[in-house]
Amino acid sequence: MTLDSRSPLPQQDPEVADWLLREDRRQAATLTLIASENHCSAAVREACQSRITDKYAEGYPGKRYYGGCEIADAIEVLAQKRALQLFAGAEEANVQPHSGTTANVAALLALAGPGGRIVGMALKAGGHLSHGHDKSHTGQVFAARQYGVRPEDGRVDLDEVRKVCQEHQPKVLIAGGSSYSRNLDYAAFAAIAREVGAVLMADVAHPAGLMAAGVVPSPIGIADVVTMTTHKTLRGPRGGMILAKKAFAKAINSAVFPGGQGGPLMHQIAGKAVAFGEALRPPFRDYQQKVKDNAAWLAQCLLARGLDIVSGGTDNHIVLVDLQKTEVTGQQVEERALAAGLSVNKNAVPGDPRPPMVTSGLRLGTAAVTTRGMGRTEMEVIADVITGLVRGQDPERFRASIAALGEQFRLP
Numbered sequence: 001m002t003l004d005s006r007s008p009l010p011q012q013d014p015e016v017a018d019w020l021l022r023e024d025r026r027q028a029a030t031l032t033l034i035a036s037e038n039h040c041s042a043a044v045r046e047a048c049q050s051r052i053t054d055k056y057a058e059g060y061p062g063k064r065y066y067g068g069c070e071i072a073d074a075i076e077v078l079a080q081k082r083a084l085q086l087f088a089g090a091e092e093a094n095v096q097p098h099s100g101t102t103a104n105v106a107a108l109l110a111l112a113g114p115g116g117r118i119v120g121m122a123l124k125a126g127g128h129l130s131h132g133h134d135k136s137h138t139g140q141v142f143a144a145r146q147y148g149v150r151p152e153d154g155r156v157d158l159d160e161v162r163k164v165c166q167e168h169q170p171k172v173l174i175a176g177g178s179s180y181s182r183n184l185d186y187a188a189f190a191a192i193a194r195e196v197g198a199v200l201m202a203d204v205a206h207p208a209g210l211m212a213a214g215v216v217p218s219p220i221g222i223a224d225v226v227t228m229t230t231h232k233t234l235r236g237p238r239g240g241m242i243l244a245k246k247a248f249a250k251a252i253n254s255a256v257f258p259g260g261q262g263g264p265l266m267h268q269i270a271g272k273a274v275a276f277g278e279a280l281r282p283p284f285r286d287y288q289q290k291v292k293d294n295a296a297w298l299a300q301c302l303l304a305r306g307l308d309i310v311s312g313g314t315d316n317h318i319v320l321v322d323l324q325k326t327e328v329t330g331q332q333v334e335e336r337a338l339a340a341g342l343s344v345n346k347n348a349v350p351g352d353p354r355p356p357m358v359t360s361g362l363r364l365g366t367a368a369v370t371t372r373g374m375g376r377t378e379m380e381v382i383a384d385v386i387t388g389l390v391r392g393q394d395p396e397r398f399r400a401s402i403a404a405l406g407e408q409f410r411l412p
């Protein structure tokens with residue numbers, strides 16, 4: 001945000017303006033290692049704060065319930081077109097979901113129907129709440145079963161996925177996670193889905209940007225439906241998107257609107273169009289390669305300093321530190337990291353005996369620090385700090401070096 005003497009907000013509402021400025025300063029001074037966060041460009045932010053936020057555009061381009069939607073139509077069509085260019089091979093794009101969870105709920109309702117059987121990865125194994133967890137509508141509205149990961153190597157066991165599917169006979173099999181750091185074999189998931197007559201839905205909320213850049217495998221053309229968020233590695237505005245094979249598009253569109261949402265957030269859709277445009281340019285591929293290289297190097301540095309990493313490394317932007325052999329919990333390290341200037345999140349590790357607000361793990365992600373231009377040297381500093389904090393060193397001793405990195409590597 002840029003507030004100056006001509007901005008209306010500080011004059012009209014100094015309290016909110018002050019909080020927003022503080023958030024700017026917080027982000028600048030903190031290194032974000034939360035794997036689901038990133039820093040979108042000033043152009044994306046400008047689109048998101050545009051006047052089109054005022055416009056109601058219930059419906060879809062060419063078929064709206066209000067007049068005056070010509071420009072909303074043009075923006076939404078542009079966002080769809082760019083999404084289909086970016087994820088080449090996808091047949092239809094719905095850019096209206098307000099978030100990844102609303103995208104997942106809509107897709108599941110379209111594909112399984114209320115009460116329908118679904119199978120997804122358990123939250124504790126690296127899945128997401130919206131993949132059938134019992135505290136989520138997806139575990140309450142649908143008959144959900146979950147698969148995990150192998151305790152010995154932290155990876156998805158396809159034999160277990162097949163077994164759960166054979167027993168449960170789901171209408172939808174979900175491949176994807178929110179703290180899973182390894183590539184998924186989408187073709188193998190598709191084969192299992194076919195064996196039991198299920199539709200395959202891939203949730204690529206986390207690796208979407210890496211996937212768009214071609215640095216990790218893509219489920220496009222393999223999965224029937226692909227859901228994602230636009231604000232993680234994809235580096236766009238907050239929101240969701242669903243890509244679908246033509247056969248499923250009508251049901252999915254109806255499940256998004258009128259099923260689960262009213263008016264689309266046209267300002268966010270404008271931001272999505274800008275972000276997809278950025279992702280179509282060559283520097284985006286280099287950025288994603290660096291995100292992945294930084295994560296691999298960070299994992300290696302942490303291992304070299306004696307910490308355990310779930311699955312022994314990473315294929316994407318996520319590094320999941322397993323603290324079970326240490327004296328500390330995820331919650332304690334999260335608090336210490338914040339005191340040092342690192343924003344990280346506690347996270348369950350496979351088989352974690354601790355509750356979700358405590359956990360025995362730490363999820364790190366390299367998308368945001370890579371956006372700021374950081375590389376191998378900075379990953380080594382971060383690994384030193386995390387290791388020091390796990391071993392009980394005072395966060396204060398790291399504050400100055402983290403603040404210096406924040407000064408050197410600016411926010412976009």
Ligand code: DSN
Nearest residue numbers: 035036100128178179
């Ligand atoms: N909060 C996102 C994540 O951390 O993966 C998803 O809900």
